[in-house]
Amino acid sequence: MLKLYIGNKNYSSWSMRPWVLLKQAGIVFEEVRVRFDSFDADSEFKRAMGPVSPTGKVPVLVDGDLVVWDTLAIAEYVAETHPDKNLWPTDAKARARARSVCAEMHSGFIALRGNCPMNIEANLADTGALLWRDQAGVRADVNRLVEMWSALLQEHGGPMLFGEFTVADAYFAPVCMRLHSYALPLPPHISAYVDRVRELPGVKAWIDDALAEKDFLDFEEPYRLRHTEG
Secondary structure: OEEEEEOOOOOOHHHHHHHHHHHHHOOOEEEEEOOOOOOOOOOHHHHHHOOOOOOOOOOEEEEOOEEEOOHHHHHHHHHHHOHHHOOOOOOHHHHHHHHHHHHHHHHOOHHHHHHOOOOOOOOOHHHHHHHHHHOHHHHHHHHHHHHHHHHHHHHHOOOEOEEEOOHHHHHHHHHHHHHHHOOOOOOHHHHHHHHHHHHOHHHHHHHHHHHHHOOOOHHHOHHHHHHHHO
């Protein structure tokens, strides 16, 4: 059986991507959650992940003696080993575009990711309003998402980016969490897509687990600490 190592579900956006992909596709796997305590070399997290992955990070997919430790590589491996699940679009051009937008997410949207860490259980609308006012990079990243998603939804007719659920929707699921938690301004059709992603059974299962964790980590929430102290 596949084994997927993940971090805290409330915070770990990278872990969310392959977990949602596997869950939504109905692929059986064993979940191994490794709690974030810190990311120092002598932390419990690093001691647990060091023997599993050369990077000492999550997520990590283990299949027998194979270890895959990059989210895109995990998605590609799962798609190749489960071709019946159609995890990438069947059309070659659409498939290339889906890979392109996933790669853009993998290496881009730095302002959004840096200023709006994923935190599923928190209502961060006040923080989001300040970020929207003060951070041009956040506005630019959201505008790029709106442009990208609008074009894909129009071209493929929804409800997901490429019609049916694909790797691309799993890859952008943590972004949907951020947009929701920080209440960033979106046009109605994009808000509707965010809501549809949040209602996918695989995504909803992750959200439910994140809400049940109740594991506050102060180093993951400097914005909330600043707000409380102010």
